[in-house]
Amino acid sequence: xxxxxxxxxxxxxxxxxxxxxxxxxxxxxxxxxxxxxxxxxxxxxxxxxxxxxxxxxxxxxxxxxxxxxxxxxxxxxxxxxxxxxxxxxxxxxxxxxxxxxxxxxxxxxxxxxxxxxxxxxxxxxxxxxxxxxxxxxxxxxxxxxxxxxxxxxxxxxxxx
Numbered sequence: 001x002x003x004x005x006x007x008x009x010x011x012x013x014x015x016x017x018x019x020x021x022x023x024x025x026x027x028x029x030x031x032x033x034x035x036x037x038x039x040x041x042x043x044x045x046x047x048x049x050x051x052x053x054x055x056x057x058x059x060x061x062x063x064x065x066x067x068x069x070x071x072x073x074x075x076x077x078x079x080x081x082x083x084x085x086x087x088x089x090x091x092x093x094x095x096x097x098x099x100x101x102x103x104x105x106x107x108x109x110x111x112x113x114x115x116x117x118x119x120x121x122x123x124x125x126x127x128x129x130x131x132x133x134x135x136x137x138x139x140x141x142x143x144x145x146x147x148x149x150x151x152x153x154x155x156x157x158x159x160x
Contacts, residue, residue: 034158038064041151044144045135050102053136064088068155070107072135079120084133086114088155096145098137105135107152 032040045062054074061073068088075081090113095106107114112129119125 032154034066034154037151037154038066041148041155044148044151048105048137048140048144050136050138052138053102064151064155068158070133070152072133080122081117081119083117083119084114086133088152091152091156094149094152096140098140100139100141102136102138103140105137105140105148107133107135 041064042062045064049060049062051057051060056076056078057074058077059075061071063071065071070086070088072084073081074083086107086109090109090111091107092110093106093108095108097104097106109131112131114130114133116128116130117126
């Protein structure tokens with residue numbers, strides 16, 4: 001009689017352990033992959049970009065590519081275009097100036113590594129280089145900013 005009770009207890013403990021293992025395995029997700037980081041970074045930058053900071057802005061396009069390039073294209077109402085591009089391997093620092101409602105994300109490179117091109121400008125088309133890309137953003141919570149830093153560092157450290 002005692003032996004059959006011990007078998008029943010062992011079965012219950014084994015079942016409980018299996019349910020616990022299965023339940024906890026659904027709670028944890030594996031690390032994000034490259035495409036996950038790329039999708040999240042593009043989504044974060046598109047949602048956070050504050051287009052109201054420049055009332056003449058007609059549209060903007062952000063993209064982070066799989067080969068670690070970040071690109072921003074701004075198109076203005078009168079047809080002027082500004083294009084910024086650089087490889088995230090050149091990223092030196094990321095700063096944020098502002099509060100959670102509005103602010104500026106500053107991407108800094110080691111040297112003049114950010115390509116700046118203007119087209120259809122009354123002053124003429126200009127190609128230049130700079131070390132800082134200022135991005136006006138809104139609704140940038142500290143957790144979101146930390147996650148964006150982590151994503152950009154992922155692309156920076158990714159081998160060519």
